[in-house]
Amino acid sequence: MYSFSAPFARLVWALSPIPAPPEGIMMQSLYSNVYHVLSVQKAYPRDDIQADIVLWLLWRLWKNRNEFLFKGKEYEARSILKRAEEDAEEWQRKQQAEVSEAERLGVKRPMITNHVSSWTPPPTNWLKCNSDGSWHKDKATSGLRWICRDENGHVIWAGARSVIKATSPILAEAEALKWGAETMASFGYNNIIFESDLLALVRMINGSEEVWPVLQPTIEVIRSTLSHIQKFDVRFSLRGENKAADRIAKESFTFVSSIPKLYSIVPVWLKYQVRSDNTMYQKNVGE
Structure with missing residues (x-):
């Protein structure tokens, strides 16, 4: 187990599929590091990288930081990475489900109305x-x-x-x-x-x-x-x-x-x- 610290966070990023900055693994300032991970897709447009996992890693690091500070819970770096990957996969599934739901509504709507959908006004005094x-x-x-x-x-x-x-x-x-x-x-x-x-x-x-x-x-x-x-x-x-x-x-x-x-x-x-x-x-x- 590792205590929650800057070296620990760097270890999580080192294990992740996100490319490190030219200067090394998160050795720059906080703002430079954040900018790097958020713009990684633009920086490596031709590489097959998992840019979608960035936000979930940030979320898990922040959440686990709070649990360490306020509850004394510690996590392994690989455990945090695994949870972030699961979050990203779940998000993708929900996005696909949302598209399917929208397509379902788009197919069914003509069955219940014979005119093109359009804006409708609110009730009186709304x-x-x-x-x-x-x-x-x-x-x-x-x-x-x-x-x-x-x-x-x-x-x-x-x-x-x-x-x-x-x-x-x-x-x-x-x-x-x-x-x-x-x-x-x-x-x-x-x-x-x-x-x-x-x-x-x-x-x-x-x-x-x-x-x-x-x-x-x-x-x-x-x-x-x-x-x-x-x-x-x-x-x-x-x-x-x-x-x-x-x-x-x-x-x-x-x-x-x-x-x-x-x-x-x-x-x-x-x-x-x-x-x-x-x-x-x-x-x-x-x-």
Whole structure:
């Protein structure tokens, strides 16, 4: 057994499949080491490395540090690596299950409706906030966006920002929902329905699915923020019901700065999609 120390952490990384920096195994500063492991995929694009395990190793090292400090528990380096590998495998299985669930919903929906899915307004005296996060393996940034509308389809607030690339698509989705919830809560709004087209994220926020370690901090903030809203609901929506947020995403990729942008007046580039959502809803209701 080993006590939890810097040499012990270096041993864990030495046993892992992550390439060491040119100067040696984690012999640089803390920030340099963190930057190295988080950018390993970009640094070794042609090598067959298991970059997905990085976040799980960081999580396990942090968790086991706390258990050593507060509970006196000690772990072998190989045990930590094995647990991180199991975490990564479980995450991959859940991602595959999520895709299968989405495909299942996509197949079954035409059987219960004969019109294209579209945004629907919230009940009277409620607001609906649709969020979305954009992530692309070839882009250095991620986009966060959300749009909040009332029962008449009028835009109350919308937000768009470009941030340093999230470590995964689901984390970008979670950060977008978190930002929308934080903004609406800080403005004092109540009676809000939050919608995301990522089913696993919705289930984790609602407590019907175990929270993935990589999302734990973000979801804790989301839950804390929601507790300050008098009435709220977090729901899953099909991608066709989230087109306005998606339109904001396309625009956010053109931003030259990371300064968050809030809109209380619908920008010109978003007006068409907002009108289209309202028209489509009225058409579907009339059918």
